[in-house]
Amino acid sequence: MSTKGIKIKKSNTFRFSLYFFCFLNFHFLMPADLNAFEVKGLQPLQPYGVFSTFSTESLKKNNFGIGFQIERSFDPDFYRTILQIAYGLSNNVELNLTIPYILDWEDKFDGFEDASIGLKHRLIEETKTIPAVGYILTASIPSGRDYFSTDGRLGIGLLVSKKIGPFKGHSNLFYSNPGKSEMKDEYSLNLGAELAVSHNSKILGEVIGKKDYFKSSINFLEWRMGYRVEVEDNIYTTIGAGFDIKRRKPDFRLMFSISMILPKEKQIIQKIYE
Secondary structure (H helix, E strand, O other): OHHHHHHHHHHHHHHHHHHHHHHHHHHHHOOOOHHHOOOOOOOOOOOOEEOOEEOOOOOOOOOEEEEEEEEEEEOOOEEEEEEEEEEEEEOOEEEEEEEEEEEEEOOOEEEEOOEEEEEEEEEEOOOOOOOEEEEEEEEEEOOOOHHHOOOOEEEEEEEEEEEEOOEEEEEEEEEEEEOOOOOOOEEEEEEEEEEEEEOOEEEEEEEEEEEOOOOOOOOEEEEEEEEEEEEEOOEEEEEEEEEEOOOOOOOEEEEEEEEEEEOOOOOOOOOOOO
């Protein structure tokens, strides 16, 4: 009986060691704390938005926009670069493309996120009393590295914008359904504001709340501040910082972007004759 007892104990110990070994391998092979990872979907091209909050404004018909963005995130630590392309199909319909790339995720992983495309349509023009209202249809192509991919997704968003004096406010409500069956639907509320401080510069503010693909409750809440300036005709640079306000940890990110709209608008000079 004592011999059998010893065999059973060895067997249980072996099973426990095997399970523990598998757990450690799974833990260290997967990216650190994916729950802290914000999947970048479609992003607005500056100056037609506030960081991740879309304005109902859009490129004019046949105008083309291109932008490049770099982001440095701390805890979790990584770099992200984003290429943005936009095209005005008409004066109130805009086509967008966003291609994000992750660098040095916790010093372990690099790779593309899924590329996102979107169609933004402004339905109602702004008046003195009525805000501008639009919608956006989004789709992501399953083109990213598996660690950062949702295997594609489909989404829709409601956009509202209103200008009051030097202030311009925007609100977005988004829904997105991921391709990975183990992921959950994402809901996002974005609130953004722009304050004109000169003819070519604005102070930016934004708050974003999400129930993302990893949790069943709101687990992402961040506020962002920044500054945008038109350095040349139709060339914009934007700097900003984001701070986590849900977990109350010192998680933050730094952001920089540059964008260009083509063709440049010709300035009409009126001559006054006496």
